[in-house]
Amino acid sequence: MATVKDVAVLAGVSTATVSRVLNGHPNVSPEARARVARAVEQLGYRPNRVARNLRxxxxxxxxxxxxxxxxxxxxxxxxxxxxxxxxxxxxxxxxxxxxxxxxxxxxxxxxxxxxxxxxxxxxxxxxxxxxxxxxxxxxxxxxxxxxxxxxxxxVDTVLADNVGASRMATDYLIANGHTRIGLIAGPDYLTPGRERREGYEQALAAHGLPVDPGLVKVTDFRPSQAREAAQTLLDAPEPPTAMLVCSGLMAVEVMREMAVRQLDPRRDIALVAFDDTVLNRCLCPPIPLITQSxxxxxxxxxxxxxxxxxxxxxxxxxxxxxxRLLLPESVPAAGASPASGRQPS
Amino acid sequence: MATVKDVAVLAGVSTATVSRVLNGHPNVSPEARARVARAVEQLGYRPNRVARNLRxxxxxxxxxxxxxxxxxxxxxxxxxxxxxxxxxxxxxxxxxxxxxxxxxxxxxxxxxxxxxxxxxxxxxxxxxxxxxxxxxxxxxxxxxxxxxxxxxxxVDTVLADNVGASRMATDYLIANGHTRIGLIAGPDYLTPGRERREGYEQALAAHGLPVDPGLVKVTDFRPSQAREAAQTLLDAPEPPTAMLVCSGLMAVEVMREMAVRQLDPRRDIALVAFDDTVLNRCLCPPIPLITQSxxxxxxxxxxxxxxxxxxxxxxxxxxxxxxRLLLPESVPAAGASPASGRQPS
DNA sequence: ACGATCAGTGTAATCGATTACATCAGGCCT
DNA sequence: AGGCCTGATGTAATCGATTACACTGATCGT
Incomplete structure (x- = not known):
């Protein structure tokens, strides 16, 4: 590999001048500039960034x-x-x-x-x-x-409005008549885990609903834990009528568990989930999703x-x-059981 | 940031010795080793990789x-x-x-x-x-x-067995009675595009079937082109009875287009696709997929x-x-129209 | 006409490591 | 004792760039 030295020799100037040309310094004569450019071209010279970075x-x-x-x-x-x-x-x-x-x-x-x-x-x-x-x-x-x-x-930080999102989703479920809303939450040591739970609790409180600890399952966002959480919630003597799932990957698992139990989110247990993955857009059937930009x-x-x-x-x-809360079509109100007909894709 | 020099001074040795200790050279006395280690520890020294890389x-x-x-x-x-x-x-x-x-x-x-x-x-x-x-x-x-x-x-190269995969998929469709098999292919300037087409043609030839150029649509692997290709194939006066789609992202688009036309891959037009994305595992309904390791x-x-x-x-x-060819359940033979009952997820 | 200013350029230090080479002490062999 | 080897260490060159500083001539103002 050619170095500044080679370029300098070929152009008949010093390495300093080569460097000045390369870095666009002002005080270089047009001739020098041209000759360096030609030498660079001729040698196929590319500056070594390691050396540059060091300096x-x-x-x-x-x-x-x-x-x-x-x-x-x-x-x-x-x-x-x-x-x-x-x-x-x-x-x-x-x-x-x-x-x-x-x-x-x-x-x-x-x-x-x-x-x-x-x-x-x-x-x-x-x-x-x-x-x-x-x-x-x-x-x-x-x-x-x-x-x-x-x-x-x-440090500078960029976050989604987790509290607002979660609250909006919970509000939505409450507006649809649900009062027993399960939460499959993330861990406290991660902002989205913590804040999404907070939004959920805020929404319940705003509607005078109690926070039932039995309805809240904290996971570490791993899909396998979501599966377990869903099982626990669904196996409970008095299962929730709706669930808020705090990550998209987890939602996929929750829906798998529901499918096994022949539960349809449009008919049996309403579901809202955070939308993390392309997968979510393809869920069968589609569910309301909280999308982040x-x-x-x-x-x-x-x-x-x-x-x-x-x-x-x-x-x-x-x-x-x-x-944003992205609604697919309609979501069942609590207790209702319309079971809208399925259609392909 | 501390440098080797700082470490050397603190340890009371030369930079050469520090470097030797750091790089595990054999001829260093245990005391020197220990003192350098302590100095490194004390200063929180971390070698500058830029300098190292340069050297x-x-x-x-x-x-x-x-x-x-x-x-x-x-x-x-x-x-x-x-x-x-x-x-x-x-x-x-x-x-x-x-x-x-x-x-x-x-x-x-x-x-x-x-x-x-x-x-x-x-x-x-x-x-x-x-x-x-x-x-x-x-x-x-x-x-x-x-x-x-x-x-x-x-250069060293790692490839999937594209020809074999494509041939296997085409064989499979032929075995199910299809003779008019559409191909949504990739571009010739990419190995998977070229070879998958080759496998398709080999399979047809092996069964004495002609390659109908009207059934082959070459794309650049972009999903939007897949949509167009599917439209062209399906709009043809004599559309194919099966299609082989050469990428997973494209398969999603093809299925969208089929859904619009109320075509079910299990009933109307058989589909086999290469499996590129997690998406493919969630297609509704599932189709046979060619999976790569x-x-x-x-x-x-x-x-x-x-x-x-x-x-x-x-x-x-x-x-x-x-x-591998991954079969979901069953795939319709050409002309058959069983339309197996749907089940959730 | 003389010093100041400035454009253009070169020399050499520098960044922080690695390492070739030199040095030196001590042990061993003959 | 003298020579040789070896282990342990230090000095200084090196990697390839950037840039502080010095220098030269030319221009300009007074």
Missing amino acids: VQTSQTVAVIIPDIQNNFFVSVVRGIEDVAIARDHILLLGNTDDSLSREARYIDVLLAEGVAGIIICASDGERSCVAVRRAVEQGVPVVALDRQLQGLD TYELGQAAAELLFARMHDPQQPARTLRLQT | VQTSQTVAVIIPDIQNNFFVSVVRGIEDVAIARDHILLLGNTDDSLSREARYIDVLLAEGVAGIIICASDGERSCVAVRRAVEQGVPVVALDRQLQGLD TYELGQAAAELLFARMHDPQQPARTLRLQT
Whole structure:
């Protein structure tokens, strides 16, 4: 590989001049500029970024760390980040942690050691992830928390309006006459888990309904746990007449369990779920879904990151993005049993 | 951030000794080792990989470039790669190109400039992608082609048995009495597009059936084109009695179009599709799917990559991985019209 | 006409690691 | 005792860029 030195020799100038040309410095004569350009062309020279990064102590790379690359929610968010990064002439590197704290820490450490310009992270644990993330912050590497807050770290954060979403969904079920509403919730150590439960409780309280602890099943968002939670709820002596499922992947499992029991969400037990995956759009039958603006979530996170890269001093901001309740057709009122005819697809 | 120098001073040794300790060289006294370890600990020292990479001209990072991060096929392959990379104590960086040649080239250039140790690429164009990839090969950076061959580049390659898969699927339809089988194919410039068509034609030929060009619609694998192709086929004066769809995302669109026309794949027009996405497992109704061992595909690619990183001289290998035809329940024979009763989910 | 300013350029230091080479002490062999 | 090997360590070169600083001539203002 050709180096600046080679280019300098061929162009008959010093390496300093080559570098100035390459980086668009103003005080270079047009001739020098032209000769360097020709030499670069001739040698097929491409600057070594490792050397550059070492010298300037920064890079044109930003990274995003997500817990599950198979979950369409995160992937869709990544798309939003990606487009912003590309537009800013950076490249985006993606790390997948599989919800493993150690893998997450490893990614962070390597990225820092490799001099990444910024990190967007959807932490696998709102509290315990902070140990590793803090290292980034301390090194002055901009960090944006995505979808999940970093407990006790003062960083830019982009979140969905989980409380509002959950409350809206619960309100909706209550409006349809349900009073015994099961909740298949996420863990307290993750923002969406915590806040979605809060929205649910707020809605119940607003309607003077009690929170029955027996109706609330806390999971760690893993589909297998959703299955168990659904079984417990459905096996209860007095099962709920509706359920709010706090993740899309979990909803798929809940519906599998209901199918086994010949329960139809339009007839027997109403279901509303957060929409994480493309899968949800294909559920048979369709159910009401809480959709999040995933792409915009990613965009917003990337914008915050670049803003901070540009001005590291500004105070940390937290953005909340709207959610929507997406109704398929109609949802059964509690007690009713219309069993609308099925139709293909 | 602390540097080797700081560690050296604190430990009372030279930077050379620090480096030797850090890299596990044999000839270091136990005391020196201990003192360095303590200094490292005390300072929270972490080696700067940029500097290291510059010096040793390599890194512990491998990259995979895929055309569509929203397509579960690729993502699942990535998981296979990832696990191997982690096991080999490397980290994996993922680039998504959205089928854009320019983005692909940009990723490759940046990765090379950043000194990546190896690249696994699922090219967005079997021929035109080679321009950029060739630069990697010429720089001596190991490259593995994944799922799609790089025309005219002699690199390690991992492929699915596309011909066999397609032939098996077509055989299956023929065995069920179909003679007019539509093909919604992929483009010739991608291995899966080309080979799946070949398998289809081989199967027809083996049974003495003619290849009717009117039944073959070539697409670029984009779902929207699948929709058009399906429309054309179904609108034909003599429509096919069965269709083989060469990608999972396309199959979803084809089924949408059939649903609009009230056509049931179990009753009216048989359907077999390649299984790319989780979506396919949730199709209503389910159809026969050709499944590929995506995870193993990724694993194999990663193994080839590491093998080559270890020994750059070995001749390029091409691996073919088996596929399976996954039957849901039963598929209608041509002309039959059983319309088995529907059941939830 | 003389100093100040400035455009254009080069020399060499620098980023933070690795490592070739030099050095030195001690042990061993003859 | 002298030479040789070996283990442990240090000095300084090196990777390939950027850039502080120095220098040269030319231009300009007074």
